[in-house]
Amino acid sequence: MSAETLDATFAALADPTRRAILARLKAGEATVTELAAPFDMTQPAITKHLKVLERAGLISRGRDGQRRPCRLEAAALKEATDWLEGYRSFWADRYQSLDALLNELKEEDTRDE
Amino acid sequence: MSAETLDATFAALADPTRRAILARLKAGEATVTELAAPFDMTQPAITKHLKVLERAGLISRGRDGQRRPCRLEAAALKEATDWLEGYRSFWADRYQSLDALLNELKEEDTRDE
DNA sequence: TGGTTATATAAACAATTGGTTATGTGAGTG
DNA sequence: CACTCACATAACCAATTGTTTATATAACCA
Incomplete structure (x- = not known):
């Protein structure tokens, strides 16, 4: 990617x-x-x-x-989608979904792209 | 969108x-x-x-x-992802997944964007 | 007040983009 | 063969992009 x-x-x-x-x-x-x-x-x-x-x-x-x-x-569309998936937890309703919150915390390591 | x-x-x-x-x-x-x-x-x-x-x-x-x-x-990232989702069936392994094949046929109506 | 820190704005620039018109090429058809 | 159809290429153009340097603004600090 x-x-x-x-x-x-x-x-x-x-x-x-x-x-x-x-x-x-x-x-x-x-x-x-x-x-x-x-x-x-x-x-x-x-x-x-x-x-x-x-x-x-x-x-x-x-x-x-x-x-x-x-x-x-x-295939290239899949790569783009995969990149965007890394942000899914940020538009999922973070005040109702525990899963999203956990994902968000897990991604606190800010690795590049 | x-x-x-x-x-x-x-x-x-x-x-x-x-x-x-x-x-x-x-x-x-x-x-x-x-x-x-x-x-x-x-x-x-x-x-x-x-x-x-x-x-x-x-x-x-x-x-x-x-x-x-x-x-x-x-929010804007979600819109982009939603647009890309319309192509998911095209990179899913269409020869192994019945679901993807059905989606593909269903989308045969080529509505714009 | 004066100096520094955080950010914005302006002007300039080469490179890229999205379009045009005009023309070339190459495959099919009378 | 001459013609047309499908597509590509070339040259050109205005507008946009990504960057710079130089300068302004505005908040904080001594």
Whole structure:
């Protein structure tokens, strides 16, 4: 779970167009043209977004003739989720959950990332 | 769970300095000087990072004389986690878990974000 | 009052980002 | 072959980001 991976993943997720592309890919593979269709944006712009997602490992691409189908790759999303899990006890209702309080105390050793 | 909130949250998390600051705040409140200490970076740089975190709602700030103690605010982290949860079935071992497969089929309706 | 400590603000900067238009490439189709 | 369709690349642009140095503000201390 390297810092650079998290950098790229969170940066990729910080854009609504890219999040919408990932949401679309939940339904299965899609070509660049299909992914571009819903947006009021040129095709090269979408290609750039796809490159960001690919560099972050969030999608991978195949080849089907002239199409370059994109598919969701969830491993990087898992890393991001794992990082965020380290904070779960801070939004769990800490005044009602003993478990959360214990977790919080246990994490008092402030290890980095 | 607005798009702008997620934009600001993920963008804030996309920097290792800011993630380390949040990690430090798990241990409790800290002043700007305390937060700046571990980094090879000037104080104004840290102040800027804190402003990014504050605008994203990830921290809040009090006043204690001349100190401006920072405290972790986890609500925005919860929103980010909630968004990521929508992808959990894609990294769960889909060939061994019936539950994940069912979730995946259920999500075939590709609703946006 | 004067000096130090904690933090903020301003101005400058290079690098990155998110978009554009224009053009290239390469696979399919008449 | 000529044409179109799917996608990539290049060059450019304005805006944002992450950092710096220098300076201001405001609280505490002697």
